[in-house]
Amino acid sequence: xxxxxxxxxxxxxxxxxxxxxxxxxxSKVEIQDKVVVITGGANGIxxxxxxxxxxxxxxxxxxxxxxxxxxxxxxxxxDGTAEQIDVSREADIQRVIETxxxxxxPIDLFCSNAGIAKADSLDSPNDEWQLIxxxxxxxxxxxxxxxxxxxVKRGGGYLLNTCSAAGLLNQIGGAAYGVTxxxxxxxxxxxxxxxxxxxxxxxxxxxxxxxxxMTSGEAMNNKGIAAAAADGMIEAEVLAESVxxxxxxxxxxxxPHPEVVTYMQRKTADYxxxxxxxxxxxxxxxxxxAKT
Ligand SMILES: NC(=O)c1ccc[n+]([C@@H]2O[C@H](COP(=O)([O-])OP(=O)(O)OC[C@H]3O[C@@H](n4cnc5c(N)ncnc54)[C@H](O)[C@@H]3O)[C@@H](O)[C@H]2O)c1
Numbered sequence: 001x002x003x004x005x006x007x008x009x010x011x012x013x014x015x016x017x018x019x020x021x022x023x024x025x026x027s028k029v030e031i032q033d034k035v036v037v038i039t040g041g042a043n044g045i046x047x048x049x050x051x052x053x054x055x056x057x058x059x060x061x062x063x064x065x066x067x068x069x070x071x072x073x074x075x076x077x078x079d080g081t082a083e084q085i086d087v088s089r090e091a092d093i094q095r096v097i098e099t100x101x102x103x104x105x106p107i108d109l110f111c112s113n114a115g116i117a118k119a120d121s122l123d124s125p126n127d128e129w130q131l132i133x134x135x136x137x138x139x140x141x142x143x144x145x146x147x148x149x150x151x152v153k154r155g156g157g158y159l160l161n162t163c164s165a166a167g168l169l170n171q172i173g174g175a176a177y178g179v180t181x182x183x184x185x186x187x188x189x190x191x192x193x194x195x196x197x198x199x200x201x202x203x204x205x206x207x208x209x210x211x212x213x214m215t216s217g218e219a220m221n222n223k224g225i226a227a228a229a230a231d232g233m234i235e236a237e238v239l240a241e242s243v244x245x246x247x248x249x250x251x252x253x254x255x256p257h258p259e260v261v262t263y264m265q266r267k268t269a270d271y272x273x274x275x276x277x278x279x280x281x282x283x284x285x286x287x288x289x290a291k292t
Pocket of ligand 1: 040041043045116164209210214215
């Protein structure tokens with residue numbers, strides 16, 4: 001882009017950023033009386049969100065999870081309903097959206113939270129790469145595909161997509177996790193920038209380590225996860241508080257670990273230096289293993 005064009009582009013962006021969008025983003029989101037769906041709601045972060053949303057006065061919470069028994073237990077705890085669902089299957093997500101809207105009411109907040117960690121390296125089998133892609137990325141797309149048109153028709157709605165700091169800063173020792181979380185961030189950005197003027201709000205939840213099944217037991221054998229945990233492991237209940245605050249502010253990035261902003265700034269300020277630093281970190285973690 002040449003000088004003048006670039007200046008004009010900057011003015012257009014500034015105009016839209018300060019006038020049109022601000023005017024549309026005045027209203028703040030409260031959980032009170034909202035119909036909420038949470039995928040991956042049976043355990044960990046999803047369960048903590050369900051309990052916190054109930055305390056905040058949600059009208060109804062649908063707990064959707066592969067773990068049907070776990071979903072039922074959490075649903076009982078929050079006086080909600082449970083759905084046994086595999087988020088990698090579009091038909092399952094469509095069914096939950098249709099059932100909820102037909103029997104309970106319009107979904108105000110859909111939390112695409114279910115996620116997995118798999119396919120840590122280039123050697124990992126293709127079916128593992130495909131599965132994590134379907135669970136961590138396509139599930140967000142399926143939810144948006146079936147819900148955004150309904151929300152647009154009624155003037156708006158909210159998508160809270162659990163990504164990860166790994167979607168902004170990558171994941172040492174977790175190839176497909178870093179890749180799929182970046183893709184989930186890209187999708188969330190795209191939905192936000194495409195539908196903001198039609199009332200669609202998007203927040204991406206991007207924590208570092210949170211104490212759940214994903215960061216306990218055998219998971220900690222992964223040196224990248226263990227290293228992320230060393231930077232500070234927070235409880236899911238603490239994370240749920242930052243989600244309440246982030247939603248109230250309609251913040252696009254919800255960062256329960258505030259240092260992630262600094263890491264992002266370092267990355268964008270000097271990308272090559274950041275890659276070199278991450279490589280040194282990788283080498284230090286895997287020093288005792290054969291070089292790859
Ligand atoms: N724990 C962390 O440190 C951390 C950090 C950043 C992001 N995250 C993200 O937070 C989200 C929740 O993870 P968590 O830490 O609570 O883990 P968790 O393992 O405790 O919970 C994940 C839930 O998702 C469900 N699930 C998995 N595959 C599913 C599928 N195909 N369909 C439906 N449900 C499925 C599981 O049954 C489980 O209840 C994930 O997207 C994860 O990537 C976690």
